[in-house]
Amino acid sequence: MKDGVAVIGAGVIGGAIVKSLLKSGYDGKITATEIRRKIEKIKELEKLGAAITWDNEKATKESDIIFICVRPNDVEEVLKEISKEIEGKLVISTAATIPLGFYKKIAPKARFVRTMPNIAVLVQEAFTAYCCDNDVTAEDKGKVKEILEVMGICEEVEERHMDAITALSGSAPGYISIIIEALMYAGLKVGLPRDLSFYSSAQSVLGTGKLILETGEHAAKIRDMVTTPGGTTIEAIYELEGSQIRPALMRAVEAATKKCEKIREAWGISQT
Numbered sequence: 001m002k003d004g005v006a007v008i009g010a011g012v013i014g015g016a017i018v019k020s021l022l023k024s025g026y027d028g029k030i031t032a033t034e035i036r037r038k039i040e041k042i043k044e045l046e047k048l049g050a051a052i053t054w055d056n057e058k059a060t061k062e063s064d065i066i067f068i069c070v071r072p073n074d075v076e077e078v079l080k081e082i083s084k085e086i087e088g089k090l091v092i093s094t095a096a097t098i099p100l101g102f103y104k105k106i107a108p109k110a111r112f113v114r115t116m117p118n119i120a121v122l123v124q125e126a127f128t129a130y131c132c133d134n135d136v137t138a139e140d141k142g143k144v145k146e147i148l149e150v151m152g153i154c155e156e157v158e159e160r161h162m163d164a165i166t167a168l169s170g171s172a173p174g175y176i177s178i179i180i181e182a183l184m185y186a187g188l189k190v191g192l193p194r195d196l197s198f199y200s201s202a203q204s205v206l207g208t209g210k211l212i213l214e215t216g217e218h219a220a221k222i223r224d225m226v227t228t229p230g231g232t233t234i235e236a237i238y239e240l241e242g243s244q245i246r247p248a249l250m251r252a253v254e255a256a257t258k259k260c261e262k263i264r265e266a267w268g269i270s271q272t
């Protein structure tokens with residue numbers, strides 16, 4: 001039997017983590033929590049095989065690895081609530097912006113991993129970056145990697161990169177959904193049936209990402225591969241380059257990165 005896992009705050013990302021672990025056949029007890037008045041919300045997770053409770057302390061006490069998946073505003077309250085129960089345990093947080101030092105100050109005897117997954121956890125295709133406090137052991141790191149790999153691809157990074165990762169891959173499903181939606185409407189504009197337009201847009205994004213990752217080729221090389229001289233693609237790319245799509249994406253990621261720091265400033269906490 002593997003370590004028991006508690007997921008505190010099984011909302012969008014916590015619920016996705018629970019589903020992902022259950023889907024993978026994770027051989028350990030999985031407990032999902034919600035606040036008391038919302039416990040009905042996670043009945044679906046119970047049907048899938050998770051234990052559910054509104055009692056965070058009990059869930060923590062009975063588990064070996066604790067995921068904290070509440071919104072950043074709620075982290076302090078939850079952490080104080082379970083601080084005794086997490087002593088000596090491995091705690092994995094998905095909260096954006098909150099530095100490891102913040103957790104450590106409240107619960108110095110727990111070992112913390114700060115992660116930034118994305119919602120593709122639901123289909124086991126997330127990219128999750130994570131950083132660890134100095135007390136996290138090599139054995140812990142093995143467990144973290146094993147669990148995060150159930151959800152997709154993961155990579156340990158330095159904490160100073162976490163805001164940028166939050167802004168890039170953490171939010172990327174939002175940006176890419178805009179691109180897929182825009183492509184779908186572009187298909188409608190040129191007369192494609194709705195379903196055909198939707199699937200051809202989404203599958204083309206999926207396929208291009210896979211192609212780049214599996215071939216290891218630079219994205220510019222793929223662009224070059226599909227651009228026939230005097231053909232149709234270069235006609236479209238000419239229009240796109242004039243639309244400032246590249247600086248628009250750069251500004252979006254930069255704005256989200258800066259927002260992380262602004263959120264911490266408003267709370268009076270710093271990254272280090």
Ligand SMILES: NC(=O)c1ccc[n+]([C@@H]2O[C@H](COP(=O)([O-])OP(=O)(O)OC[C@H]3O[C@@H](n4cnc5c(N)ncnc54)[C@H](OP(=O)(O)O)[C@@H]3O)[C@@H](O)[C@H]2O)c1
Nearest residue numbers: 009011012013034035069070071072074094095096117119
């Ligand atoms: N969504 C994403 O794509 C994504 C990606 C990467 C990281 N994250 C991070 O993951 C965390 C969760 O985000 P989310 O989008 O999943 O938010 P969410 O859907 O609001 O999930 C958080 C859940 O925790 C519940 N909760 C609040 N206080 C609680 C408590 N004391 N005990 C137990 N449960 C409690 C909330 O209930 P109420 O709604 O009643 O408050 C809510 O259902 C955030 O810190 C975010 O930065 C999210």
